[in-house]
Amino acid sequence: MSAQQIPNLLTLRGGPRFRGGRGRGRGPGGHNTGNPELQARFQKDRDIQSTDTDAAVSRLSAVDLGYLDDPFASYFVSGPSTRRLPIINRGTYTRTTALDILIHTFLSDHNASTSSQQTKQIISLGAGTDTRYFRLRAQNKHHNLIYHEFDFPSVSLTKERIAKNTRLLRESEDETFFGASETIPSISGLNAGWGIERSKDGVLETTYCFHPLDLRQLPTTQNPIRGLRTDLPTLIISECCLCYLEVEKSKDVVQWFTGRIPSIGLVLYEPIGVHDSFGQMMVSNLAARNITMPSLELYKTIPDQKSRLAEFGFTTADGGQAAETVEDIWEKWIPTDEKERVDALEGLDEVEEWQMLARHYTIAWGWRGTTGWENLKTLQA
Secondary structure, three states: OOHHHOOOOOOOOOOOOOOOOOOOOOOOOOOOOOOHHHHHHHHHHHHHHHHHHHHHHHHHHHHHOOOOOOOOHHHHOOOOOOOOOHHHHHHHHHHHHHHHHHHHHHOOOOOOOOOOOOOEEEEEEOOOOOOHHHHHHHOOOOOOEEEEEEEOHHHHHHHHHHHHHOOOOOOOOOEEEEOOOOOOOOOHHHHOOEEEEEEEOOEEEEEEEEEEOOHHHHHHOOOOOOOOOOOOOEEEEEEOOHHHOOHHHHHHHHHHHHOOOOOEEEEEEEEOOOOOHHHHHHHHHHHHOOOOOHHHHHOOOHHHHHHHHHHOOOOOOOEEEEEEEHHHHHHHHOOHHHHHHHHHHHOOOOHHHHHHHHOOEEEEEEEEOOOOOHHHHHHOO
16 A cells, blocks of 8 residues: 555545534534635634544444444444444554543542542543543443533534434433523533533532533633533543644633643644655645644644643643654553454554554643642553
């Protein structure tokens, strides 16, 4: 397979559409306008949103073939599933497994049977069709956890309909589902949203909330965010989300949270390596889809990504930062017996292609504060 033919984890197309025809929402959506500049911006946002469709189709492919266990993946893909190439399935598996390891480490002191464990908070940026909360809930790991998802209003409403129609959220006796209006202004919707509330010690507490918002508006809003706590250890997840924002805007988004929450961490999954021919091919593939990643041009290497996290305030003074390529995560984080299981699912003839692809994606993470973050340090490179 030549370099020009090697797919990457973002640009492989051909899968079914996300129900409702919308993908991951990071822009204001497809409103009609007579302004050509605004039309171009809306189209660019829609093109970026379509990457979530790719992720949903790839996730279902990995589930169908036995790489991952995710009983919720099929709900977010309409039509028959599409089988991805082995290197794509392995990439989806490694990416998902690495994030699961980091998140489960963050939640490691949770115990579903012990109500005294400290409550923690997760914030997923550009959550789209991500099924992680539903998986945590199915594993009984949603206790003492507040889970927030941010995405475009139309995506929020679509996800709400899927979750309710398929009963993905089965409220227990002490839980209440709160819904959103069909018309949610992108700013005032911060305090609307939809999700789950629970009565705890006589107090109504939001435990899961999907916030309908264009993230570019977050740094300037003064509106309250429903259920957001600033006194809890918090983990922000960005799976190919912040990379689509202008660099300064992505900094503003992160700093909006870090400026309010003392004990906080951030996990990033993004491509790197545009300084070589394969990286330039990735950029070209993205450009053909009307997609650019401003961070990709600035944070080209693992040291660049670690420096970026330090700029966000994750320094060695009271925390730190670390990063690994997907290739190194596969080699170092996945146990030998699990590698053998995955290898047996399809086999992998394109070993060199896999290595090339996997070293052009990274998972980077940074943390600040002490409570609840000690375990993250054990995963440093």
